[in-house]
Amino acid sequence: NFGTVETIPEAFDREYLSPVQIGTPPQTVNLNFDTGSADLWVNTNETPENQQNGQVEYNPTLSSTAKKMEGATWDITYGDGSASSGIVYTDVVSIGGVTVQSQAVESAQQVSSSFQADAASSGLLGLAYGTINTVQPVQQKTFFENAMNDLASPLFTVNLMKQAAGSYDFGYINASEYTGEIQYTPVDNSRGFWGFNPSGFQVGNSSFNASSWYAIADTGTSLLLLPSGMVDIYWSAVSGAKFDALQGGYTFPCNTTLPSFTFGVEEYRGVIPGHFMNYAAITKTTCFGGIQSSDALGFSIFGDVALKAQFVVFDGGDNTLGWANK
Numbered sequence: 001n002f003g004t005v006e007t008i009p010e011a012f013d014r015e016y017l018s019p020v021q022i023g024t025p026p027q028t029v030n031l032n033f034d035t036g037s038a039d040l041w042v043n044t045n046e047t048p049e050n051q052q053n054g055q056v057e058y059n060p061t062l063s064s065t066a067k068k069m070e071g072a073t074w075d076i077t078y079g080d081g082s083a084s085s086g087i088v089y090t091d092v093v094s095i096g097g098v099t100v101q102s103q104a105v106e107s108a109q110q111v112s113s114s115f116q117a118d119a120a121s122s123g124l125l126g127l128a129y130g131t132i133n134t135v136q137p138v139q140q141k142t143f144f145e146n147a148m149n150d151l152a153s154p155l156f157t158v159n160l161m162k163q164a165a166g167s168y169d170f171g172y173i174n175a176s177e178y179t180g181e182i183q184y185t186p187v188d189n190s191r192g193f194w195g196f197n198p199s200g201f202q203v204g205n206s207s208f209n210a211s212s213w214y215a216i217a218d219t220g221t222s223l224l225l226l227p228s229g230m231v232d233i234y235w236s237a238v239s240g241a242k243f244d245a246l247q248g249g250y251t252f253p254c255n256t257t258l259p260s261f262t263f264g265v266e267e268y269r270g271v272i273p274g275h276f277m278n279y280a281a282i283t284k285t286t287c288f289g290g291i292q293s294s295d296a297l298g299f300s301i302f303g304d305v306a307l308k309a310q311f312v313v314f315d316g317g318d319n320t321l322g323w324a325n326k
């Protein structure tokens with residue numbers, strides 16, 4: 001079978017939320033689909049009231065198909081330092097008409113401050129490889145891994161949009177969502193991520209700089225995080241741009257016209273329009289850049305700033321990533 005679900009951007013396109021049905025009768029919660037992690041966790045009746053800000057909860061006691069996974073716990077910390085932990089149930093989970101009968105649903109008994117403040121998000125749905133799922137003592141599979149063998153094709157596609165509704169499609173490729181040809185490239189999943197090797201980059205209409213490095217396709221990260229050498233070249237083309245240690249990255253005058261950023265995947269060229277690199281206004285006149293350094297992380301992250309300019313196929317059958325402009 002196959003299915004499609006809409007994904008809606010929050011402010012600044014900092015995250016995208018999609019409706020997920022859990023339990024019997026179905027309880028709908030909006031989750032942040034995250035190709036950079038592999039835990040499906042959600043605010044529940046067990047999440048302390050003082051760690052919530054009106055989030056919609058999943059309540060397993062109201063689901064006739066919920067089963068507690070005895071002795072199972074989970075505990076995750078993300079790269080930005082945010083964290084959550086708790087216990088585990090299995091229940092029926094449906095997304096856009098694709099149903100998994102027994103999906104590990106991780107109940108949050110502790111969530112850190114950034115999750116507490118995010119009133120619109122009831123949790124995360126991991127779409128990375130299950131090898132980095134944090135459930136103990138028995139590691140659990142992601143929704144996609146559990147659904148994959150029943151899908152018409154063993155893949156999902158990501159079509160994020162700038163400040164508009166996009167979609168996650170499961171089991172099929174919708175040709176109306178992209179232009180040109182899809183460029184497939186092998187995935188390095190050795191760290192549990194959808195890792196790949198970009199082949200270079202280009203700022204605006206200048207020449208293409210061939211270079212091969214490791215990056216991950218991560219819908220859970222807002223920005224495009226690249227080696228500082230590339231980031232410095234990009235911002236050196238923007239008059240008034242500067243590295244502002246207080247803000248923790250490059251800022252620039254909001255009224256500047258920004259050059260596009262093109263990345264290579266083998267012979268393919270993915271184009272990110274210049275205005276996608278204006279992440280958010282810090283003051284009336286100073287804006288924060290959407291391209292920032294990944295040097296502190298040790299690897300590059302193609303987050304939402306890049307992904308919302310592309311149509312991306314995450315193929316779990318042959319472990320490839322497919323890229324297309326749109």
Ligand SMILES: O=C(Cc1ccccc1)Nn1cnc2ccccc21
Pocket residue numbers: 034036037078079080081082124218220221297301
């Ligand atoms: O954590 C990261 C990437 C990151 C950001 C900043 C510094 C180092 C690494 N992304 N991410 C992926 N899924 C997430 C879920 C919540 C928060 C961040 C999440």
